[in-house]
Amino acid sequence: METDNNSEQPFRFHGCHIAGDVLIPPQLSATGALESSSFAAQTVNDAIPKTWEERATKAWQFYVEEPIVQNAINSWRTFAIGDEIQFNCDDEDVKWEAREFAARVQLNKLIKDSVLQCLVKGETVCFKRPTKDGKDIEEVVCVNPISVKVKYENGKIVEAKQTPETGGTSGTGEPIDLPLEQTLHIKWNAPSYAPRGNSMVVTAFESIELLRDYRSAERAVAKRWTTPLRFIQVGGQFGQKTIVPDQRTLNTVRDMLNRMDLKAGLVVPFYVKAETYGTEGQVLDTEKKIKEIKEDIIIALGLAKSLITGDGPNFATASIGMQKMIVMLKEIKQVARDILNWIFADWQKLKGYEEKSINYIFNDLDLTNEVDLKKLYIELYDRKLISKNSLQIKMDLNPEVEMSQTQTENKEVIEVTDPKIIIDMVNAGIMPIEEAQDKLGLNKGKYKQATAEWSYRPPAVAGAVEFDTICDECEFFDDENNWCDANNRDTRFDSRACTSFERKRAKEGCGCKQ
Numbered sequence: 001m002e003t004d005n006n007s008e009q010p011f012r013f014h015g016c017h018i019a020g021d022v023l024i025p026p027q028l029s030a031t032g033a034l035e036s037s038s039f040a041a042q043t044v045n046d047a048i049p050k051t052w053e054e055r056a057t058k059a060w061q062f063y064v065e066e067p068i069v070q071n072a073i074n075s076w077r078t079f080a081i082g083d084e085i086q087f088n089c090d091d092e093d094v095k096w097e098a099r100e101f102a103a104r105v106q107l108n109k110l111i112k113d114s115v116l117q118c119l120v121k122g123e124t125v126c127f128k129r130p131t132k133d134g135k136d137i138e139e140v141v142c143v144n145p146i147s148v149k150v151k152y153e154n155g156k157i158v159e160a161k162q163t164p165e166t167g168g169t170s171g172t173g174e175p176i177d178l179p180l181e182q183t184l185h186i187k188w189n190a191p192s193y194a195p196r197g198n199s200m201v202v203t204a205f206e207s208i209e210l211l212r213d214y215r216s217a218e219r220a221v222a223k224r225w226t227t228p229l230r231f232i233q234v235g236g237q238f239g240q241k242t243i244v245p246d247q248r249t250l251n252t253v254r255d256m257l258n259r260m261d262l263k264a265g266l267v268v269p270f271y272v273k274a275e276t277y278g279t280e281g282q283v284l285d286t287e288k289k290i291k292e293i294k295e296d297i298i299i300a301l302g303l304a305k306s307l308i309t310g311d312g313p314n315f316a317t318a319s320i321g322m323q324k325m326i327v328m329l330k331e332i333k334q335v336a337r338d339i340l341n342w343i344f345a346d347w348q349k350l351k352g353y354e355e356k357s358i359n360y361i362f363n364d365l366d367l368t369n370e371v372d373l374k375k376l377y378i379e380l381y382d383r384k385l386i387s388k389n390s391l392q393i394k395m396d397l398n399p400e401v402e403m404s405q406t407q408t409e410n411k412e413v414i415e416v417t418d419p420k421i422i423i424d425m426v427n428a429g430i431m432p433i434e435e436a437q438d439k440l441g442l443n444k445g446k447y448k449q450a451t452a453e454w455s456y457r458p459p460a461v462a463g464a465v466e467f468d469t470i471c472d473e474c475e476f477f478d479d480e481n482n483w484c485d486a487n488n489r490d491t492r493f494d495s496r497a498c499t500s501f502e503r504k505r506a507k508e509g510c511g512c513k514q
Helices: 052-065 067-081 092-105 107-121 202-226 247-259 287-298 304-311 314-351 368-382 388-394 399-411 417-428 433-441 444-456
Strands: 016-019 021-024 084-089 124-129 139-141 149-154 157-164 182-187 231-236 235-237 242-245 271-275 358-362
Touching: 052 067, 052 107, 052 157, 067 107, 067 287, 067 314, 084 092, 084 107, 092 107, 092 139, 092 358, 107 124, 107 139, 107 271, 107 314, 124 314, 124 399, 139 314, 157 182, 202 287, 231 247, 235 271, 314 358, 368 388, 388 399, 417 433
Parallel strands: none
Antiparallel strands: 016 021, 084 358, 124 139, 124 182, 149 157, 231 271, 235 242
């Protein structure tokens, strides 16, 4: 349909709007223009969900599916916690009872699971249940933080409700109120007033999504190279002659190509031509891109790039990165300490052990700088520049527990079994000869006479020791320093003389006879 030339009505053809020489479909006309939200799902910002539950769920999915994320998180947990936590106490009976309690409720497994939830999902929720008689703790469990909704007022938790999982679907049951005195809620990387914590994986969401896109592109390129698109042309215009193949000719050519030996050539008529698409042109270099993205993910997860790639501007930068990692490991370890303090404070109260002090020993992995730092603390203590308590605190030890253990060890009799030490103690006059024979398992009757002659009646040679001679009568004795020049060791003036005895010479002019 056409209108008058002077009319401003445009041409319309099957519902389309014609503007000049451009044909615009109705959905793209002024009445159906594109909205800014049409491609909103394709924006990069959508890689980070808006709600905390969605972020925690996605972070856990990345932890399970992405090896680089799982390796980084497990490295943090392993460096901080180690393989096992040991428990020590200033009371020996309480120490073994605490270790038995830890083994019964599986505290090591609880701490590892709780730290993992804290780093991946940004929170950890623990719940402890006392026994029926109220004299002990029966169970301590790590609760899925996604199933718990918390409420804070003035930085303190005032409400905690869990939606149990029923029928294999999360969040379908009736909410259950968790008693606050039995519930512990720890947030990672969040201020006290924030109701929810922040996952360590959130900062790597965009990089992980980009990594997956590159993987898809790499798979598409690999598929195109392995299964190229091939066209077989049969017939066509050849000079003044046009060849139009029938169906029989097409089937014959197809069968020839299908039965051909790929390692040998195939003779075909001049009107058969094969063209392959998909292997020509430059291929996307995804390997370099994936390497760069993996480095970004490692940095987002808090690890030093120099430890992953091996490069860096200088040693100082790498050292600062190492120190930063050590501080972060202590923060992760503090989460474990908070959980253990929350459990044992209640356990000690139920058992009546409030006055006892329980110490936690982590079998963690010391980094190189940390070992050097501990050596420095030991040297400072040896030089009396720091106290013993300060050294123990720097070594993650409890001074009260160590003092009690030291007092207990001092009360015990030290058993000496090393033959060399026993002989040295006999020579120094610390241990009697009979006791040394007894410790060494020697026959007293067999060696008694020889021992007596050696000790008290040495052979009559020049310079032999007389009976009841002492070091004060010896020429080699330095009475000012209590030192024996013959044996190069400390001695006393009243000690029995040794075989190196040489009587002091008379001073000139005193009239004494030698």
